[in-house]
Amino acid sequence: MFIKDEAVSALIKSMRFANFEEASYWFIVLQENNMSGKYLAKRLAIFAAEDCIEPELIVLANTVYQTYLMEVGNDNMLWQVLYWCCKLKKFWEVEQGLEYELTINKAIRRFTQQGIELTPTWAID
Numbered sequence: 316m317f318i319k320d321e322a323v324s325a326l327i328k329s330m331r332f333a334n335f336e337e338a339s340y341w342f343i344v345l346q347e348n349n350m351s352g353k354y355l356a357k358r359l360a361i362f363a364a365e366d367c368i369e370p371e372l373i374v375l376a377n378t379v380y381q382t383y384l385m386e387v388g389n390d391n392m393l394w395q396v397l398y399w400c401c402k403l404k405k406f407w408e409v410e411q412g413l414e415y416e417l418t419i420n421k422a423i424r425r426f427t428q429q430g431i432e433l434t435p436t437w438a439i440d
Contacts, residue, residue, distance in 0.1 A: 317348045323358065330362055335401040342397055352393060353383040359396045368406045372399050 329338035406412030
């Protein structure tokens, strides 16, 4: 039985675990259940932006999504993005990604504890 949200979740988790074979299976499940190329391109672009550390992949995924918005995208483009989403490093796998996450969490804690602060003088024109 096809349940869209579960299939999408399986696809995303497969990409997070760098399992191209498993991701390919769930990608086909989504395609065979009439998920549009535009929808799949959007999901891949979101994944690349949220999970992958490689800026080039974010550009590629967004470019492919744009081709689908212009109605000129094709499956080969999607498969390439899917492959690289699986194979390239995720932000939590590299030092820069950990620094990124720690810095954001520190800023969240600062805001939660202190609220809105006065704007620093160096930021005012």
